[in-house]
Amino acid sequence: MKNYKLKLAIASAFGLNSYIASATGFVALPNTGFTVSDGISAYTLCSTNNVNPTQSANNTCAVFPSSEFRSPGDPAEYTGVRQFPVANKTRPVVVDNTYTTGPTTIGNYVDYVWRSDDDSECIYGVKVVLNSYYQINDIARGGWSGLGVFAAYSTVPVTAHPVSRIGLTYTSVQRRYGYIEQPLTGLGSSPSINGLNAYPGTASSIQQKADIDDNWVNFTSYISGSTSNSGMFYVKSDVCPAMPYTQADNAIRLRRTFQGPGEYFTEISLPGFAPNDAVLTPIHTEPY
Structure with missing residues (x-):
């Protein structure tokens, strides 16, 4: 990936975790994880205080495109027509599991690809818009095995919740107060999904873990109620799909991780743009 080796060299010189913790914009997701005080985590922290990012504060992992359609990358890399998506697709979000009486459309999602001017890298973006009461806590995107990847988010529109953490992992970890x-x-x-699929109660330590999986990037955020639009969730990779751009089944997973009473673990599996020959396992099972 363009600039990948340079950024990792800088990170190594000053310590990878200190680089990531102070970074704004796209953050590298190393397949060795992140060193924390008591072990290794697949996740890096973004906005844990639930405060939306600005250009000057709370902006770890955040980018600031001028609109949903503008490239979130470096303007020097994404210029001309490449400032806008080279591919986009809007599809419904349909829930059909043991908790529904049949297929239920709860909204839609828009999937994007931006390509750099020299064709060396692509940014894949997804945004979810709900039209009925539902809750989504995590969005996972697959197809990155063996690749170097960076990830970021934006709060486009400005009413969207920020991303609290991003992980190189398949597993979404339940996030409740005090966890x-x-x-x-x-x-x-x-x-x-890992956590306690019940309420009340407290997850055990093993129910608060997630292993590294370099095939998946997971974003933890919050989409529900009055904030029915997500922000944009971006993954940047040095591998792009060949034209014509096609979506691969099961590339995007929306997860409901049981934040409070009346909820339950649920995964919704959706098609999404992915690098060529992406293997999008584990297989989705209903309801999660």
Whole structure:
């Protein structure tokens, strides 16, 4: 990836975690994880205080495109017509599992690809818009195995909630008040959701873990109620899909991770743009 080796060299010189913690914009997601005080985490922290980013504060992992359609990358890399998506697709978000009486459309999502002017890298973006009461806590995107990847988000529109953390992992970890913000590795399996699928109660330490999986990037945020639009969730990779751009089944997973009473673990599997020959496992199972 363009600038990937340079950025990792800078990170190594000053310590990877200190670089990531102070970074704004796209953050590198190393397949060795992030060192924390008591172990290794697949996740890096973004906005844990639930405050939206600005150009001067709360902006770790955040980018600031002028609109949803503008490239979130360096203007020197994404110029001319490449400032705008080279591919985009809008599809419905349909829930059909043991908790519904049949297929239920709860909104739609827009999937984008921006390509750099020299064709060396692509940015994949997704945004979710709900039209009925529902809750989504995590969005996972697959297809990155063996690649170097960076990730970022924006709060376009400005009413969207920020992203609290981004992980190189398949597993979404339940986030309730008082729970660990940066889950450790050591789970030994790859569930789509890890946590306590009940209320009340408190998850055990093993239910607050997620192992590294370099095929998936997971974003933890909040989409529900009055904030029915997500921000934009971006993954940048040095591999782009060949034209014509096509969406791969099961590339995007929307997760509901049971934040309070009346909820339950749910995963919604959706098609999404992905690098060529992406293998999008584990297989989705209903309801998660």
